[in-house]
Amino acid sequence: MNLPTIAPESPEPVLSIALPAALDGRDGINRARGGHRQIAADSDVEAVRLWLAEYAGSPHTLRSYRKEAVRLLLWATQTLGKPLSSLTREDFLLYEQFLAAPIGDWADPARPRRGGARRLFDGPLSERSRHQALGIVSGLLSYLVSAGYLAGNPLALRRRTGAAARRTRRVERYLDHALWDHVVASVEQWPRLTVRDHQHYERSRWLIRLLYHTGLRVSEAANAKAADFYQRRGKWWLHVVGKGGADGEVPVGAALMADLARYRAFHRLPPTPSGDESTPAVMTVAGDPTKHLTPAAVYLIVKEVFRRAADARATNDPAGAAKLRRASTHWLRHSAATHQADAGTDLRFVQKNMRHASIQTTGIYLHAEDDRRHSDTVHESDPSPQHTNIM
Structure with a gap:
């Protein structure tokens, strides 16, 4: 069978294909x-x-x-x-x-x-x-x-x-609280002996916090601008352009705003972004305010964070290290939703934060109820059952 010739793909929404x-x-x-x-x-x-x-x-x-x-x-x-x-x-x-x-x-x-x-x-x-x-x-x-x-x-x-x-099964591609804490702590051990080392450290430190605290998808993080952070009624929010160009907004806490201020100050920018600046939320390693990262670059930065964290955990926790080596940017989104649900956040709010079309999708992050059911059912301190001879 000979396939017909297809016109090369272009970034335009054009389907260049001729049929009889x-x-x-x-x-x-x-x-x-x-x-x-x-x-x-x-x-x-x-x-x-x-x-x-x-x-x-x-x-x-x-x-x-x-x-x-x-x-x-x-x-x-x-x-x-x-x-x-x-x-x-x-x-x-x-x-x-x-x-x-x-x-x-x-x-x-x-x-x-x-x-x-x-x-x-x-x-x-x-x-x-x-x-x-x-x-x-x-x-x-x-x-x-x-x-x-x-x-x-x-x-x-x-x-x-x-x-x-099987889509209703609980999502498993996330970091539990201990592994997330380890990732955050491991970044603080990165060397900062050269200017380049320090730039790489500051950007990686900021990027993983941004992804975790906002639940952004990799393309959303790559395209985000500092001006997308804005205040309403004294509270900080992040405007997000998601799948299909759909607008959303994510609540932002004081801790993440402090991390943003630190990252911007490191690159000699005002700690608080203005509403009309076009500076990317995450810049090139040297801090070029005119260039966005590609989604692939965001992915590779996070993979390096996880790889280094896995190396640091390999001796004492081989299973945790193996999990970190499998982890990727989307695991941080899953971790964000899971940890919000674990903390008792109203499922409707988690749905809005993750910008899920259906609350059924959000439901796969409800692990805490399963944990409580397991704890109430299985009592590890119970004595072993006695074997009885049945005549």
């Missing part, structure tokens, strides 16, 4: 007939392009969603000979099997990773990645149903299994 006229979806069997459409698209590519345009303000999300849209459009037309708007539930069962084992040109390592002739897979997708891919596609289909373009979403019939069914 017979497979462009104008006559798809799942097209909505009658009613009032909310979009003017007549073909599947036009409709998908409008969906992608909704994410123009979130480049990372746009790239991820465009990748899944391209995969689906090409698979449907090349493998099944169907347009997207004719796919049925049975077709998506086949698509899920395909994601678990893409073959031929789809995952040919000889094809480049980028450009028009690129391969679309590096290999089989894990269960978690398949769930994510189908979730994105389901979001696309739901959008097209709401827009009056499709009559229904075949993936709405999908039964929750595997990773999807």
Whole structure:
């Protein structure tokens, strides 16, 4: 099978893909007939392009969603000979099997990773990645149903299994209070013999506190400005631009504001940011006030913090050290939500602080109730049960 040539990806919300006229979806069997459409698209590519345009303000999300849209459009037309708007539930069962084992040109390592002739897979997708891919596609289909373009979403019939069914389990990728305290303390042991050492220490010290106390995602921290910290009724808040460009706000305590003041003073900036300055909340190591870090840079800084903390704990707590080596930026977000819930913060407030769309998502951070149930059920000091011979 020869895959068609795909135009190179660009940062613009453009889906540059050409499909045969017979497979462009104008006559798809799942097209909505009658009613009032909310979009003017007549073909599947036009409709998908409008969906992608909704994410123009979130480049990372746009790239991820465009990748899944391209995969689906090409698979449907090349493998099944169907347009997207004719796919049925049975077709998506086949698509899920395909994601678990893409073959031929789809995952040919000889094809480049980028450009028009690129391969679309590096290999089989894990269960978690398949769930994510189908979730994105389901979001696309739901959008097209709401827009009056499709009559229904075949993936709405999908039964929750595997990773999807386990989403209500408590999240485990977080640092308990002792490990978090160790991370904070270990940074204080970093050498500061050179100017560069001191700059790296101050930035790392500030960054992990910012991520932990606000629960920011890595891209949110990279894009945050000092001016996003503001006062209302005498209390500090942080304005956050989250997924899909959604606005949110997170309460900020005096301790974190003191850490911000320390970081800014180190770089000879006024301790309290003004409302109109464009200085990044986290700057380059030398403190360039005109350059934001990339999300990748934020990720690597935090990974180094965890690596050094793991090295310091390896002898006395090998299990804790191993956990720290696995940890990443998102673990700090999970830790923030978990520790807020542990402290008895109203779950509705935790939801707003984390900017979760559903309070069910926030519920996976409720560990304290499980701890109390375990303590009330299991009494370690109870004598071993006596064995009784049963006649």
